[in-house]
Amino acid sequence: MEAVRISSIRQGMPTPYCPGCEHGILLKLIARALEELGLAERAVMVGSVGCSSLAYEFLDVDYVQAPHGRAPALMTAIKLLEPNLTVFSVQGDGDAGGIGIGELISAANRGVPITVLMYDNMVFGMTGGQMSPTTPMGMTTTTTPRGRGRGAEGPPVDICDVLSSLEGPAYLRRVIIAPKPIKRGENLSYSFKPVMDSYRAILSAFRAQMKGGFSFVEFMGTCNVNWKMTVDDAKVYTHEVVSKVRPPRLCRDRLGVDT
Amino acid sequence: MTEVEGNREKGEGGGLELLRGAEAIGLAALMSGVEAYFGYPITPSSEIMEFMASEQGDPRFPRYRAFVQASSEVEAVNMLMGAGAVGHLAMTATSGPGLSLMAEGISYSVGTELPFLIVDVNRGGPGLGNVEPEQSDYAFVTRSLGHGGSRAIVLAPQGVEEAMEHVNRGFRLAFEYRIPVVILTDAIIVHMRETIRIPAIEEVRPRELEWTARGRIGGARHLLTSMYLEPHEMRSHKEALMNKWRRIETEVRDFECIMCDDADTLLIAYGVAARKARGAVADRRKRGMRLGLFRPVTLNPFPWEELESAAEGREVVVVEMSEGQLYEDVSARLGPLVKSIAVPGGEIVDVEEALA
Numbered sequence: 001m002e003a004v005r006i007s008s009i010r011q012g013m014p015t016p017y018c019p020g021c022e023h024g025i026l027l028k029l030i031a032r033a034l035e036e037l038g039l040a041e042r043a044v045m046v047g048s049v050g051c052s053s054l055a056y057e058f059l060d061v062d063y064v065q066a067p068h069g070r071a072p073a074l075m076t077a078i079k080l081l082e083p084n085l086t087v088f089s090v091q092g093d094g095d096a097g098g099i100g101i102g103e104l105i106s107a108a109n110r111g112v113p114i115t116v117l118m119y120d121n122m123v124f125g126m127t128g129g130q131m132s133p134t135t136p137m138g139m140t141t142t143t144t145p146r147g148r149g150r151g152a153e154g155p156p157v158d159i160c161d162v163l164s165s166l167e168g169p170a171y172l173r174r175v176i177i178a179p180k181p182i183k184r185g186e187n188l189s190y191s192f193k194p195v196m197d198s199y200r201a202i203l204s205a206f207r208a209q210m211k212g213g214f215s216f217v218e219f220m221g222t223c224n225v226n227w228k229m230t231v232d233d234a235k236v237y238t239h240e241v242v243s244k245v246r247p248p249r250l251c252r253d254r255l256g257v258d259t
Numbered sequence: 260m261t262e263v264e265g266n267r268e269k270g271e272g273g274g275l276e277l278l279r280g281a282e283a284i285g286l287a288a289l290m291s292g293v294e295a296y297f298g299y300p301i302t303p304s305s306e307i308m309e310f311m312a313s314e315q316g317d318p319r320f321p322r323y324r325a326f327v328q329a330s331s332e333v334e335a336v337n338m339l340m341g342a343g344a345v346g347h348l349a350m351t352a353t354s355g356p357g358l359s360l361m362a363e364g365i366s367y368s369v370g371t372e373l374p375f376l377i378v379d380v381n382r383g384g385p386g387l388g389n390v391e392p393e394q395s396d397y398a399f400v401t402r403s404l405g406h407g408g409s410r411a412i413v414l415a416p417q418g419v420e421e422a423m424e425h426v427n428r429g430f431r432l433a434f435e436y437r438i439p440v441v442i443l444t445d446a447i448i449v450h451m452r453e454t455i456r457i458p459a460i461e462e463v464r465p466r467e468l469e470w471t472a473r474g475r476i477g478g479a480r481h482l483l484t485s486m487y488l489e490p491h492e493m494r495s496h497k498e499a500l501m502n503k504w505r506r507i508e509t510e511v512r513d514f515e516c517i518m519c520d521d522a523d524t525l526l527i528a529y530g531v532a533a534r535k536a537r538g539a540v541a542d543r544r545k546r547g548m549r550l551g552l553f554r555p556v557t558l559n560p561f562p563w564e565e566l567e568s569a570a571e572g573r574e575v576v577v578v579e580m581s582e583g584q585l586y587e588d589v590s591a592r593l594g595p596l597v598k599s600i601a602v603p604g605g606e607i608v609d610v611e612e613a614l615a
């Protein structure tokens with residue numbers, strides 16, 4: 001991607017995100033996609049609660065803060081009443097897949113043309129690294145100190161699979177957003193192909209909305225701080241371990257928008 | 260589409276109509292220009308939702324264009340938030356348990372200053388309770404509807420005709436002050452067929468919608484949030500909300516005083532209990548006894564100053580269909596001599612008998 005100034009990113013904001021977190025990348029990709037499609041001026045972002053609740057600090061688009069997990073409900077009403085707006089949310093895995101799974105399923109099933117972008121770091125990041133619905137088996141978190149699966153927590157939920165069981169959605173995709181570490185001898189460099197894949201998924205998701213369909217993208221990202229890993233190790237873990245249990249996948253493309 | 264005309268029987272007086280409460284409330288919303296209904300069925304409120312479902316596509320009300328049966332009251336209230344955020348008139352009707360589920364969304368909406376209308380059809384409680392007409396949501400809706408010092412405007416109609424007027428007033432207030440408005444009713448008002456005169460209802464067309472989130476086209480973006488992470492920002496936001504509430508207190512509070520001037524004893528009651536109290540006043544007056552009635556029309560803000568001056572030097576009896584929630588407030592204000600007729604459970608209070 002060439003270095004362009006993305007005007008829908010508010011300039012000069014210090015990042016509140018931890019070093020090595022892909023939240024910032026996701027927001028930049030969203031801003032760029034909105035501009036490429038000419039949607040930024042008529043876009044409304046509905047917020048979540050979690051690390052993505054800080055998205056409004058960076059994205060220079062209209063914004064409504066929703067209660068934890070309820071963004072799809074607000075978006076449904078907004079889209080029904082203002083069909084010309086591009087309506088999207090940036091939510092976490094806890095927000096969209098846990099407390100808000102009901103609102104997500106209901107909106108997806110109705111097939112309302114809105115776009116849910118879910119940053120899946122497999123923990124509750126903002127509240128300090130508790131288990132989330134997508135935490136993999138065996139992973140230790142502050143609320144699964146002996147690893148998920150030793151208590152009453154059950155196995156992780158694959159949100160893409162859950163939504164795939166519904167007829168309503170038009171576009172469902174999972175991508176890895178974490179840049180891929182490549183070892184060259186002692187040195188580590190990164191492939192940014194995952195970032196480009198993520199960008200294309202966002203474009204496709206917005207195109208699905210423009211064509212009248214519900215779209216959802218799950219971005220597998222890191223939370224090195226709460227995983228208690230280094231930035232590099234978290235990215236290696238995502239590509240080598242997480243990618244096996246939660247592989248990138250196009251689950252639904254009813255409108256032929258995927259690129 | 261329900262043929263509203265066909266359901267009405269013309270009353271004797273001309274211009275009088277026989278309307279069921281649920282249908283009257285829906286009709287008032289449509290005449291006010293309601294654009295969306297989002298709800299989840301719960302007895303005894305469901306007839307309002309069913310009426311609104313049947314009215315989809317009614318050519319007389321072209322502004323009405325969105326109806327969704329939500330998966331829960333949580334989803335419904337968040338849909339109301341969405342509608343409010345883009346400046347459209349939206350409403351729901353619910354009852355006790357549903358209102359409890361809406362409390363988080365109401366609090367967010369008070370913080371974010373989003374307008375919408377909720378009709379609460381009070382049922383017996385706590386818990387699942389029963390579906391009889393109690394007045395036990397009073398404390399919940401008036402003291403703090405939601406966490407963090409959230410308060411909404413609460414109107415309390417005494418019958419079908421006033422419920423229609425309150426729907427219209429509710430939408431106007433919601434947009435004028437950017438705040439959720441609750442109309443507190445019960446199964447009697449909503450299920451009652453009453454011959455009424457359709458009140459004057461002016462269509463509500465919100466102006467000054469510059470604040471809404473409908474895109475930043477050519478200007479600055481709109482930020483609608485209740486999140487203020489810095490204490491000094493939170494504090495000034497709350498001060499602004501409190502100043503707004505003080506304005507609401509002076510401008511919105513409303514009451515009715517019936518035969519108060521020469522009364523020895525003053526009944527205090529709202530909603531359906533006030534109708535029963537009114538009957539008792541008329542009856543006793545016939546027998547030469549000087550009974551009056553103070554009826555708060557707005558429960559939040561409550562007309563306290565007016566009540567204090569009306570109650571001065573008089574015996575005061577609070578009449579209500581709850582365990583004494585209004586009595587608690589009134590006696591805290593007027594002192595320990597205030598008496599209470601409180602009938603919880605869903606039985607209709609018999610004021611005559613209680614006074615005897």
Ligand SMILES: Cc1ncc(C[n+]2csc(CCOP(=O)(O)OP(=O)(O)O)c2C)c(N)n1
Nearest residue numbers: 049050051068092093094095123124125126
């Ligand atoms: C009703 C409610 N319950 C709990 C919380 C506390 N809370 C804030 S963020 C969060 C978890 C967010 O996790 P996730 O959606 O995965 O976002 P992340 O921070 O990981 O990006 C919780 C439980 C809240 N704000 N509201």
Ligand code: SF4
Nearest residue numbers: 017018021051125223
């Ligand atoms: S807590 Fe995790 S998800 Fe949140 S900013 Fe830090 S690294 Fe990113």
Ligand SMILES: [Mg+2]
Nearest residue numbers: 092093123125
């Ligand atoms: Mg998370």
